[in-house]
Amino acid sequence: MAPYRFPEFGKGTVYFRNGTRREAFLNYHRIQGQMQFLSLQADTMLFTGKYLIDRIETAGRTFLLTEKDSDMEVIDVAGDVMLAARTQSEAAGNGLSHSGQHYSASAGEGSPGLLVSNREGNFQWQNNASGQPSRVKTTYFLMDRNRIVRPxxxxxxxxxxxxxxxxxxxxxxxxxxxxxxxxxxxxxxxxxxxxxxxx
Structure with missing residues (x-):
């Protein structure tokens, strides 16, 4: 499985809660469970001050950014309620989350560093540099009309x-x-x- 949701960083729009918006080159990193953007120097960057962002739209998809539950993709909407999915790396076997661990984009893009297989809907992968077996797990959330996120x-x-x-x-x-x-x-x-x- 490719580490990114889309084949390349593409133009999208960041909508802020104050009604403003900005364009950026965006992609969703599945292993980190985070939306990323490219700086003017083409560096891969993470969003801060997520409470200021209403949503992000790119490649016809909508993403919600939260400090507590990381970043997630909206997969369905029912009135004022949204169903969203977060993908994120966790240690295989013991259920411990590695959400705080960072992986560089260059390391994630190189196939020699990862051995991937698909088992029971979860992607198992091995980072040969650390020797730590991990998997990418999808977790689902509801966001209600008050913007409260619940598993x-x-x-x-x-x-x-x-x-x-x-x-x-x-x-x-x-x-x-x-x-x-x-x-x-x-x-x-x-x-x-x-x-x-x-x-």
Whole structure:
């Protein structure tokens, strides 16, 4: 798996919460779980002051930047609620996150440094320089109308859609939702988008 979401850095737009916007050359680093941009000197840079940014759009995709949960791609929208996915490296086998570890773009782009295989929907990889086996894991989140980010779970859906709690609980019980499966979550948020009135 390529370390970046897109084959190359492409022009996109950074939308700020104060209503302004700026263009930049952007790409999403899957291993770090972070949106990156190119400086005028073509250096790879990370965003700071993420609380000032509303969203980033590039290559027809929307990304949300958060200090706590890293950066994520919006994969579905239901009214004021967004379903987003974050990919990030973690140690394989023991579940410890390596979100604080940084990898250079040049090291990530070179295939000799990585041995990659796809197992059960997770990408296993080996950084030969450190000898630490790792995998890239996808985690899903909901962002509500108040811009509160919560991990996608039964509890989160029942909280965000509290007005429809009874009908939603019935749907989730009947359909055995896997909250780590994108297809299941897309179906669930599609159901939520159709909810009207009160239970």
């Amino acid at each position: 996608a779970s039964r509890r989160t859906f029942l909280t965000v859609y509290a007005r429809h709690r009874r009908g939603l609980a019935r749907y989730m019980s009947r359909n055995r939702i896997d909250y780590n499966n994108e297809a299941d979550l897309r179906k669930l948020i599609g159901f939520c988008a159709g909810l009207t009135g009160t239970d």
